[in-house]
Amino acid sequence: MNKRVTFKSQWLPYALLAPQLAITLVFFIWPASQALYQSVLRQDAFGLRTEFVGLENFAALLADPLYLESFHVTIAFSVGVAAVSMSASLLLAVMADRVIKGATAYKTLLIWPYAVAPAVAGVLWFFMFNPTIGINAWILRTLFGYDWNHTLDGGDAMILVVVAAAWKQVSYNFLFFLAGLQAIPRSLIEAAAIDGASPTKRFWTIVFPLLSPTTFFLLVVNVVYAFFDTFGIIHATTSGGPANSTTTLVYKVYADGFVGLDLGGSAAQSVILMAIVVALTVVQFRYIERRVEY
Amino acid sequence: MVENRPWLNLISHVVLLLGVAVVVFPLWVTVVSSTHRGIDLMSAPIPMWFGDQFLANYTRMLTAGMDSVAGQPLGLMLFNSLVMALTIALGKIAISLTAAFAICYFRFPLRMTCFWIIFITLMLPVEVRILPTYEVVANVLTPLRKLLGLFGYEADEVVLLGMTIDLNLSMLDSYTGLTLPLIASATATFLFRQFFLTVPDELTEAARIDGAGPMKFFRDILLPLSRTNIAALFVILFIYGWNQYLWPLLITTKPEYVTIVMGIQRMVNVADTEPQWHLVMTATVLAMLPPVIIVVAMQRLFVKGLVETEK
DSSP states (O other): OOOSSOBOOSSHHHHHHHHHHHHHIIIIIHHHHHHHHHTTEEEOTTSSOEEEOTTHHHHHHHHOHHHHHHHHHHHHHHHHHHHHHHHHHHHHHHHHHHOOTTHHHHHHHHHGGGGSOHHHHHHHHHHHTOTTTOHHHHHHHHHHOOOOOTTTOHHHHHHHHHHHHHHHHHHHHHHHHHHHHHTSOHHHHHHHHHTTOOHHHHIIIIIHHHTHHHHHHHHHHHHHHHHHSOHHHHHHTTTTOSTTTTOOHHHHHIIIIIISOOHHHHHHHHHHHHHHHHHHHHHHHHHHHHHTTO | OOSOOHHHHHHHHHHHHHHHHHHHHHHHHHHHHTTSOGGGGSSSSOOOSOOSOHHHHHHHHHHTOOGGGTTOOHHHHHHHHHHHHHHHHHHHHHHHHHHHHHHHHBOOTTHHHHHHHHHHGGGOOGGGSHHHHHHHHHOTTHHHHHHHHHTTOOOSEEEETTEEEESOOOOTTSHHHHHGGGOOOHHHHHHHHHHHHHSOHHHHHHHHHTTOOHHHHIIIIIHHHTHHHHHHHHHHHHHHHHTOOHHHHHHOOSGGGOOHHHHHHHHHOOTTSOOOHHHHHHHHHHHHHHHHHHHHHTHHHHHHHHHHHTO
C-alpha cells in the first residue's frame, strides 16, 4: 500500500530514517552478521588464531548431548507454559464472558501480572515454593505429604519455572480470548440455544471452533514467549539447574557464550536460534493473512 | 446472556473468584511478607497476615539498601529503572514516528530496502545474539574499525582533517549503553505506518495547498492525530523498558547502574545463606508497583496497545 500524495525532498527522508537505521545497523544487523561469521570459525584457547571450519561448529553442537537435552527442555517448557496458561485463561475468559456483575473488577484483577517483570515473577514463585519456608511447599508437605525441593529435583524445578511463566502469561491470553469471545455473533449462539443445545455443547460445537484463529495466534505468541522472554525467570530462580533440567536454549547461549566464553559454539547456537525466530515469525505472518478472511 | 441459568452464573463467579485468588495470591504473600521481621520468615508456615514492620522495612530499603548489592539504596535502583523505561519508551516512539513518516510520505531510492532492514530486527531479539551485541557495545566503533581493516588500516585512532579520533568508544556501564541499543523498533514503526496509511490523503493535499512543508504537516497534523496511538504504545513500551533484565545484566558491572529488577536477583542469589526474605519482598513490591499502577490506571490504553502491537 502506498500513499497517493507525497512530499518531495532529496535529503529529508534519509534524515528522518537515519536514527532508526543507524541503531539497527550497528546493534542488530552487525552483531547478527558477526554471529553468522563466527559460527563458521574456530578460535584457539587464547584467541590468537582463528581458522575457518565450515559447519563443524554446528556438527559439534548437534552431536553434543547437553545441547540436545536443552532442546528437549525448551520444548517441554514451552508446551507446559502454553498448555497451562492457555487452558486456564480460556476457562476464565469463557466465565468472564458470561457474567455481567463485576466483569470489570475481574478483568482488572486478572491482567496486572502482565506488568510484572519475568525475573520478579520468578522470584515470587521461588519464594512461595521455597523448600523450608515457602507457603506452597509447606501446603504440599502437610496436606499431601509431598517433599517439594526444586534445588534437588529437576521435575520440581521445571514445574516451578512453568508455573511462574504461565502465571505471568495468563493475563495476556485472557485479554485476547475475551476479545475473541466477544467477537462471536450472538445470533449464532442464540440459534443454537433455541435448538436446545446446552451451554457445554454450544461451547464445543460453535464457540471453540470459531475461536480457533485466536487460539492459534496465541499458541504462536506463547511459544515465542516461552522461548525468548523467560530468560529472567530461569536465571533468577534455578539458573538452569539442577543438573541442566531447566537449561533452555536461550539460557544455554548465555551460559556458554557469556559465562563459558565458547565463541564459535555460542555463535552457532545464536544462528540456530535465529532460524527458529524466523520460522516462528513466518508462521505468525502467514496466519495473520488468513485471519483477514475471518 | 442467552438464557437464565442461575446455577451456571454461580459456577462462573466461583471459577472467576478461584482464578483471581490464584493470580493474586503471590501478590498477597509478597506484600504481607514485606511487613514482617526477618526472624518471622525463618520457619514454615510463614504469617499470612500483616506485621508491624512496614515502615521500618521500606525506609531501610529505600535509603540504605542491602549488602549483597553493595549497599546501593533502592531509591537509586528505582531511578535507574525509571531512566531506562522512559528513555526506551520515548526514544522508540520518536525514531519510529519519523521513520514511519519517511516511509509513508516520501518516494525515494532504497525506500523498500530501508523498510526491510527495519523489518528484519523483528527476527533478531537480544536473546539470540548475546555475545556479538556485547562486543559492539564494548566498542561501538567496531564495525568502522573492521571496515578500515579491509583497506589495510589497523590502528587505535585515525587522523582526520588534523583531528585525532579515538577508535574506542565503550558504552558499558552507562545510561547510553543501557538504552540506545534497545531503541530500534520494528513493531512501533509498523504500527505508525499502518496508522499513517489510514490518514486521508485529502488532509495532506489541503495542507500542501495551504503551503505547509513536510515537517509542518508532520508536527501540526500527523502528531496530534497519532496521540492515542502514541499513548497506548507508551504504556506497553514503558513496561518493556522497566522489565528489561538480560540487557542490564550483560552490560553493567558497576553497582550504581543496577536496575531494580536486576538488584532483586542479586538479593536472592546470595552464597551460602538464606536470602533476607522480608527485605527481598519489600524490594519486589517496589519493583512491581510502577508498571502495575500504569497497567491498572491506564487499562484501556494498555489493552489498545497490546492489541495493536500484535497486528
